Every structure is written in C-alpha cells, then in structure tokens.
Amino acid sequence: MAIAGAYSVRTPAVPDWLNKGDNAWQLTAATFVGLQSMPGLVILYASIVKKKWAVNSAFMALYAFAAVLICWVLVGYRMAFGDQLLPFWGKGAPSLGQKFLINRAKVPESTHFHDDGTVETPMVEPFYPMASLVYFQFTFAAITLILLAGSVLGRMNIKAWMAFVPLWLIFSYTVGAFSLWGGGFLYHWGVIDYSGGYVIHLSSGIAGFTAAYWVGPRLKSDRERFPPNNVLLMLAGAGMLWMGWSGFNGGAPYAANIDASIAVLNTNICAATSLLVWTSLDVVFFGKPSVIGAVQGMMTGLVCITPGAGLVQSWAAIVMGMLSGSIPWVSMMVLHKKSALLQKVDDTLGVFHTHAVAGLLGGLLTGLFAEPALCRLILPVGDSRGAFYGGNGGMQFLKQLVAAMFVTAWNIVSTTIILLAIRVFIPLRMPEEQLIIGDDAVHGEEAYALWGDGEKYDPTKHGWNTSVYGEETAPSPYINGARGVTINL
Numbered sequence: 001m002a003i004a005g006a007y008s009v010r011t012p013a014v015p016d017w018l019n020k021g022d023n024a025w026q027l028t029a030a031t032f033v034g035l036q037s038m039p040g041l042v043i044l045y046a047s048i049v050k051k052k053w054a055v056n057s058a059f060m061a062l063y064a065f066a067a068v069l070i071c072w073v074l075v076g077y078r079m080a081f082g083d084q085l086l087p088f089w090g091k092g093a094p095s096l097g098q099k100f101l102i103n104r105a106k107v108p109e110s111t112h113f114h115d116d117g118t119v120e121t122p123m124v125e126p127f128y129p130m131a132s133l134v135y136f137q138f139t140f141a142a143i144t145l146i147l148l149a150g151s152v153l154g155r156m157n158i159k160a161w162m163a164f165v166p167l168w169l170i171f172s173y174t175v176g177a178f179s180l181w182g183g184g185f186l187y188h189w190g191v192i193d194y195s196g197g198y199v200i201h202l203s204s205g206i207a208g209f210t211a212a213y214w215v216g217p218r219l220k221s222d223r224e225r226f227p228p229n230n231v232l233l234m235l236a237g238a239g240m241l242w243m244g245w246s247g248f249n250g251g252a253p254y255a256a257n258i259d260a261s262i263a264v265l266n267t268n269i270c271a272a273t274s275l276l277v278w279t280s281l282d283v284v285f286f287g288k289p290s291v292i293g294a295v296q297g298m299m300t301g302l303v304c305i306t307p308g309a310g311l312v313q314s315w316a317a318i319v320m321g322m323l324s325g326s327i328p329w330v331s332m333m334v335l336h337k338k339s340a341l342l343q344k345v346d347d348t349l350g351v352f353h354t355h356a357v358a359g360l361l362g363g364l365l366t367g368l369f370a371e372p373a374l375c376r377l378i379l380p381v382g383d384s385r386g387a388f389y390g391g392n393g394g395m396q397f398l399k400q401l402v403a404a405m406f407v408t409a410w411n412i413v414s415t416t417i418i419l420l421a422i423r424v425f426i427p428l429r430m431p432e433e434q435l436i437i438g439d440d441a442v443h444g445e446e447a448y449a450l451w452g453d454g455e456k457y458d459p460t461k462h463g464w465n466t467s468v469y470g471e472e473t474a475p476s477p478y479i480n481g482a483r484g485v486t487i488n489l
Contacts, residue, residue, distance in 0.1 A: 017104045019127035025256035026132045032247025033139035035240055038065045041146045044237025045153065046447065048292070048349065050222060051229035052438025053154045054447035060153065064145040064165050071166045072138045079170065080177035081137060084109045087185040090178045092170075095134050105133040105254075109183025112380035121380040126254040136251055141173055144200045150349035151208030154218045154226070155435060158442060160426045164418060168207065172414040176203050176407055190381035190396070191403040192370055194263070195252035197307025197362040198407045205356025206408050209347055210415040215428045217346035219435050226348075229447065231291055238295045242271060245302050249309035259377045263310035266317040267302065273321025274301025281329050296354055300328040303358035308366030310378060312386075316369040320362065328357045360404050367393075367400035 010016060038061070046058035068076075075092040082090040090109070095101065105126045112121040126133060145165055152161075178184045180193045193199055217223060228234055249263040278297025282290045304324030305317055312320070332353040336342045342352075370386035370393075387393035419428060434441040 015104075017127055018129070019255075022126060022255045023128035023132055025260070026126070026128055026136055026251060026254065029247035029251025030132070030136040030139050032244040033136070033143065033251070034065075036244035036248065037061065037139070037143045037146050040237050040240030040244060041143070042237070044234055044241065045146075045150065045349075047230040047232075047234035047237060048228045049153055050226050050438075051447060052440075053222075054229055055439040055445050056158065056442050057149075057153045059443065060149045060156075060158070060161055061146045063158075063162060064149060065142045067162070067165045068142040068145055068169055069138055071169050072141055073134065076141065076169055076174055077134050077137060079174035080141075081107050081133075081182040082109075084178075084183065088175050088179045089184070090174070090182055092174075095130070101131040101134065102129050104128075105130045107181075107183055109178075110187070110380065111183075112188055120382055124254065133254070137177075140196060140200060140248075141169060141177070144173055144196075144204050145169065147200070147204035147351060147355055148208040148211065151212040151347045151351045152215050153348040154222055155346075155429055156211075156215050157427050157430050160215075160419075160422050160428045163422050163426060164211075167418045167422070168415065171418060172207060172411055173199075173203065175410055175414070179406070180403065186403050186406070187380065189399060190379075190384055191399045192311065192366050192375075192379065192384065192396070193307050193363065193403070194309050194311055194366070194378075195249045195306045197303065197359045197366070198403060201303045201306060201355040201359030202363065202404060202407050203411050205352050205354070205359060206411040207415040208351040209345060209356065210412050211419060212347045213345045214416065214419040214423075218348065222435075223346060228292065234295065235291065238298060242268075242298055242302065245271070248302075249306060253310060253378055257377075259310040259374070262314075262374065266309050266312060266314055267305050269314055269317040270305035270321040270324065271298050271301040273318050274298065274304065274325035277322050277325025278329050281326065281333075285333070296332070296350070297325045297329070299354045300324040300358040303355055304362035304365065307359070307362045308370055311366060311371060311374045312369040313371050313374075316365075316371075320365050320369070323365065324358050324361060327361055328353045331357050363400045363404055364397065367397035370396065 014020075042058045042061045042065075045061050046054045049057045073095045075094065077095045079085075079090045079092040082093060085091045105128055107124040110121075110124040111119060114120045145168065148168070149161070176199045179186045180191060180199050181187060191198075218226075245267050246264045249267045250260045252263060253259045275294050275297040278300070279289045279294050282288070282293045301321045301324045304320050305312075308316075308320075332350055336350075336353070347353075366386065368386045368388050370384060370389075372383075372385040372389055372391075375384040376382060383392060384396060385391055385393045387397045422428065429435075430442065439446050
C-alpha cells in the first residue's frame with residue numbers, strides 16, 4: 001500500500017523516528033493538562049474561596065505554574081526522568097540545549113530486565129522529540145504543586161509559598177516521579193501508577209495536609225464561614241479540570257494508541273459515576289444536592305481512576321466511581337468531624353480527602369482490577385495483573401500498598417523539613433492584620449471592582465481622585481469596599 005507523501009517525506013525537521021500523530025497528540029494532551037492548571041484551577045480557586053481571598057488564591061496557583069516550569073527545565077526534569085543517581089532519584093541537569101531537546105525522547109532508566117539479566121521490556125522511547133516529553137511532564141509537576149496549594153489557601157505567607165514551590169518540586173516531587181515513572185526502584189518492582197494516582201494525587205494530598213499543619217489555621221471567622229464567592233465561575237474551572245483530564249490520562253501511554261482510548265473513556269465514566277454517587281449521598285443525608293459536593297465527587301472520581309485508567313475494564317471504572325464517590329464522602333463528612341487530628345489541621349479545600357484518600361483508593365483498586373491483557377499493552381513487568389485475576393495478583397495489591405506507604409512517608413518528611421527550613425527565614429503564616437483584611441493587604445488588589453459589601457461612601461474616609469481618563473477612582477488603603485469605578489446614575 002502506497003504511503004501518503006506527507007508521511008513519506010523526510011526532512012531535517014521530520015526524522016525517520018518521528019510519528020507526527022503521536023507528537024501531535026502528546027502536545028495536545030500536554031496543553032489539556034496545562035489548561036487544567038492555567039486557567040482551570042486558577043479560576044476554581046479564585047471562585048471557591050471567600051471573596052477576600054480570591055486574588056491571593058488565584059495568584060498562588062499562577063505563581064506555581066510559572067515557577068515550576070523554570071525549575072523543571074533547569075534541573076527538575078532530569079532528576080525525575082534522567083540517569084539514575086540513587087534508586088529513587090535521578091541526576092539533575094538542564095533540559096535546555098537543542099542537542100538534548102530535538103533528539104528522540106527516551107527514559108534512560110526504563111529498560112526492564114528479567115531475573116536472569118535478559119531484557120523483558122526495552123527502554124521507553126516515544127516517537128517524538130524530547131522537547132514534547134519535557135513539556136508534557138512539566139504540566140504534571142505544575143498541577144501537583146497547585147493541588148497542594150489548596151490545603152493552605154487563606155493564610156500562607158505568599159513569600160513563604162514562593163520559596164516553598166521550587167524546594168518541594170526538587171526534593172519531593174522528583175523523588176516520587178523517578179521512583180514510579182522514571183525507572184526507579186518502584187517502577188522496576190512492578191508498582192502500577194498509570195498516570196499519577198500516587199506521584200501526583202497522594203503526594204499533593206499528604207504534602208498539603210502536612211503543610212497545613214505547619215502553616216497553622218486560618219482565622220477562626222474564616223474557618224467558621226468560608227462561602228464561595230462565585231459558584232458559576234467555580235463550575236467553569238471545574239469543567240476545565242474535567243475535560244482536561246482526557247489529556248491527563250490519555251497522554252500517559254506516550255502515544256496515540258488504543259490504550260490512550262481506553263484511558264480517556266474510563267476517566268470520564270469514573271468521574272460521572274463518582275459525581276452522581278456523591279450527589280445522591282448529599283440528597284439522602286442533607287436533603288438537597290450541593291454544587292460544591294458535585295464538584296468534589298467529580299474530583300474524587302477523576303483522581304481515583306488515574307492510577308489505573310488504561311489498565312482496568314470499563315465496568316471496573318464504574319465500580320471505582322461508586323467507591324470514589326462514597327468512601328471520600330464518608331472520610332470528609334463523617335470521619336473528619338470525629339477525628340481530633342483532622343479537626344485540628346485546617347486543610348482549606350479538603351485536599352487530603354479529595355486527593356490523598358481518593359488517590360490511595362485508586363491505587364489499591366488498581367491492584368485489584370488491573371486486567372492482564374491491558375497491562376501487557378503498556379507496563380514494563382509483563383505478567384502484571386490485579387488480585388481479582390488470580391496468579392500473582394495478590395502480590396500486586398501488596399506492592400500497591402507498600403508504594404503508598406513510601407510516597408506518604410517521603411512527603412511527610414520532606415515537606416516538614418522544607419517548611420521548617422523556610423520558617424527560619426520567613427514566617428509561614430501571614431500576620432494577623434493581613435489575615436483580617438485579605439487580598440488588599442497582601443497584594444494591594446481586590447477581585448471585584450464593585451462598590452459595596454454594605455459599606456456607605458464616606459468622602460472623609462475613602463477620598464476620591466480623578467484618573468487621567470476623567471473617571472473617579474477610589475484608592476483602597478485596607479478598606480472593606482473594593483477599589484474601582486463609581487458610576488453616578
């Protein structure tokens with residue numbers, strides 16, 4: 001059969017090993033994941049918090065996205081996916097030179113051997129340039145930090161956060177990524193983490209909870225009343241998160257192949273099931289459906305399916321969705337209120353429940369439901385299977401449990417050390433005057449240029465200045481009303 005000219009022509013920009021379809025999909029998937037963070041989580045965070053924290057919450061996400069990218073290309077990528085330094089860590093080096101970026105992508109430590117030394121699975125070498133893989137994996141690193149931020153919104157010193165992001169990326173995230181994805185000891189032991197149930201979600205949930213402990217709580221008034229300032233915008237951000245997850249899990253095979261198709265379908269099935277189960281529980285126990293609850297259920301479903309998205313059958317995705325819509329619901333609505341530790345630690349958005357609990361649940365369920373034929377499509381250990389399929393499946397479940405313990409312990413210890421080191425130089429929590437006022441005190445900006453919040457105009461208090469455009473604008477020296485334009489009708 002003749003090959004179309006577009007695929008047969010070879011130029012310096014189209015080498016023999018380049019698959020244009022794989023490259024196009026990988027860049028598209030990376031863009032989907034990037035959109036989950038920027039603007040997806042930026043919008044969601046800005047909308048789901050109390051109005052006085054909208055700007056600060058959005059900025060924490062925005063800053064993390066930019067800072068992670070620079071740290072990633074300077075040193076982070078090759079610590080996570082480069083040559084081995086330790087069984088759990090790669091050798092850090094820049095990913096900036098054209099000689100590195102235009103060569104065919106590869107994960108050098110991913111060759112898997114039988115016990116007798118013969119090769120079982122060759123090195124992972126996708127059919128596109130290294131630049132595509134570097135950017136794709138950056139978007140995963142960035143969203144991990146942004147998810148972690150959800151635990152400390154509304155009180156963490158922004159300067160401490162600016163120091164924390166690069167340190168946590170280098171000393172915590174890269175360890176989990178190399179161990180499970182980059183050819184580290186858990187990868188070769190056969191632990192399954194298809195697209196980040198442990199590397200991203202369990203890590204962000206545990207690290208976020210640990211950070212919330214060390215940073216301290218919000219003001220008592222904020223903890224008692226923290227309503228979202230814009231539910232509709234919150235839904236817009238949540239929608240971007242859901243749709244972007246097709247790139248999140250669909251890009252994990254590093255190719256536009258049949259496993260990517262299975263992963264995308266399972267991702268959406270599990271998310272929809274989980275949302276419906278969570279909403280049903282809200283109706284049964286509280287008498288009405290909650291929009292915020294529906295978003296939480298969507299989130300736990302997406303998180304739960306992630307470690308096994310391309311490895312379980314679609315009926316199993318429904319089962320996982322039923323469990324991810326109920327078990328995290330119980331942990332958040334029931335166990336949280338009964339646990340002294342969970343009550344003491346102020347996890348602003350409940351990241352522990354939506355990501356740590358759901359991520360752990362997904363990893364363990366993958367150890368039960370991973371289908372042998374699907375596992376052979378992508379995993380380095382050829383005979384991998386879940387416990388429900390007999391054989392060595394029981395051992396697979398044990399591996400999943402041990403890996404979860406390692407990820408949990410590493411994140412608790414590394415996050416604690418990083419925050420205690422930062423605390424020596426920068427207070428982790430905002431001063432009380434900033435906590436009382438919010439965005440205007442921290443950034444000199446407020447989310448909505450609307451006059452009000454019940455405050456009456458007092459010219460002796462606020463004063464008015466005329467702008468160069470002839471509009472009357474009000475400076476905002478830590479006042480309750482928002483700065484902006486006043487229109488006299």
